Amino acid sequence: MARVFMKGTEAVAEAAVRAGCRFFAGYPITPQNEVPEYLARRLPEVGGVFVQGESEVASINMVYGAASAGTRAMTSSSSPGVALKSEGISYCAAARIPMVYANFARGGPGVGSIQPAQQDYLQATKASGNGGFRMPVFAPSTVQEAVDMTYEAFDWADRDRTPVLILADGVVGTMMEPVVLPEMKSDEEIAAIKASKRDWACIGHKLDYAHRAWIQPGQWSTTKMQEVNEEADALYKSWKARSEEYMVEDAEVVLTAYGISGRIAKSAVNVLRAQGIKAGLIRPITVYPFPYDAYDRLDYSKVKGILDVEMSIPALFVEDVAVAVKDRCKIETCLCSGGNIMSRDAVIAAAKKIMEG
C-alpha cells in the first residue's frame, strides 16, 4: 500500500470514514478543527451525515442519538470541549452506546492554551463523566497509530457496546506524517454492521412494549442498576492492556511515557544507548486499561530508577506508573506544560541524573 502524507486530524477523520463511520457531529475548537472541516466535505461523498452542532453538548447528544440508531458515529474535540461533552459521554457509557470520540488535547486547566499538552490524563482514564464508568482509551504517538487505533476503535465499540476514546494531543493532530490508510469498508459491510445491532438499537421495531428497543442511560430499580454496573464491571475487567516495551531487558534506567511524549522518550533511549547508557522504555498504547504488567516484567535488581515523561504539570500519568511500580524503585519526573513540547535533551539529562544516583 502506498503511503500518503497527511495531517493527524485529517488522517483520523479519513480512518473513521473507512471504518464505516457515517455520522459526525462536532463543534469547532483548536487544535482539531480539521476533523470537522474534513468530514464536512467527506461524509456527504459516502452517503454519511455531518452536523456542526450549536455546541459541544448538542454534538455529543447527536452522536448518542445516531449511534442509538445503529450507525457508526463519532465526535471529536479538544480538552475544554471534551469536558463539555462529559455528560453525554457518561450517558453513552450508561446506555451502552458504541461510539468513538477523539481528544486532541491542549493546555489546561480551564481554557488553558491552544498548543499541545497532556493535561487530560486523569479525566481521560478515570473520569470522563460522572458515575464511575470505564472505557478503552488509546494513546497514539504517531499519525499512523492514530489511524490504526481509530479504525479499530469502531470495532471495539460495537463489539462491547462502549464508547472508545482516542486520546491524542495537538502535536499528533497538527503534524503531518506518512501513513498507510486502512481498507475502505464497503456499503454492504456497513449495512451488515448496522443490521447486527438490531437486537438493541432503534432501527425499526414493533411498537409493543416487549419488543421495542430501549436506550436507557439509567435504571429506576436499584437492583437493576446494580446488575447493570456489575455486568459493565465484568466487561471492563475482560479488556487487555497494550504496551510497547523497548530495550527493557537489561535496562538500568527505564523511561515511561505515552502518546507524543512516548515517541520523544523512545528517541531519547536511542541517544542514551548510543552513549553506552542502558536505557529502556515502557510506552502504554492503551492508557485504559493500563498495562501494569509491563512494569512487573522489569528486572528491578538492575533498574536504578524510572523516569516518567509527560507534557503535564502537575504530573498525572505518574499516578498509574506509581501503582504499577509498587515502590520497587524510585520514580523521577521530566515534565513540561503550557503548550511547550517535550525536549529530548531534557529527557536525556533527566535520565542521566537517575544513573548518577
Place this chain on the structure above:
Amino acid sequence: METNLCVAGFGGQGVMSLGKFLADATCNSTDKNVTFFPSYGAEQRGGTANCFVVISDEDIGAPLGDVMDDLIVMNGPSLAKFLPTLKKGGRLFINSSIVPDKIDREDVTLIKAPVTELALEMGNSKVLNVIMLGVYVGYTEVIEPAIVWDTIEHKLASKPKLLPLNKKAFEKGLELGRAQR
C-alpha cells in the same frame, strides 16, 4: 542520519507551503521517515509563521528538534528568533532582499538568496518560497530536485497557469543554491 529544518518568515511568504512541498516530496519518493509540524497560535497578519521538517532514516522522535541543522529565514524578526536554535556548523539560508546579512555568529554557514527581489522580477511576489525551496534543495541535495518539482506540479495541478512561473522560480533557486556549494 536525521535533518532538522526550521522555515520561518512573515505570514503570507509561503513558509508553510515550502516546508510541506519538501516533506511531501520526501514521503512520495523515499523510504525515509518525515514529519511536518506547523507552528500555530493566535497568529496575526505581519507576525511570524514557522514550520519544522524532520527527515530521517530512523524513527523520528519529536517533530521539532532541540537544535536545528538547517534554518531558512525569510524575514528579519525570524532571524533574531531562530538563529539561537541553529547548531554549530549549521546552515543558514536567508532571504537577503530583506534580511540583513550581517550575522552575529561565525560558526554557521551562510547561504544568501535575494528571493523577494527575484520573485518581483519574475512578475509574481508569491513565488519567493519556491525560489527558496530551490536554493535549499540545490545547496543541500537532501532530495532529488526532479522529485520536488513533481510534487509541486502535482500540488498545483488545479492551477496549471501557474506552473511555468513556478518551474522558472524553482530552477532559478536550484541554480543559486548550487552556485554557493
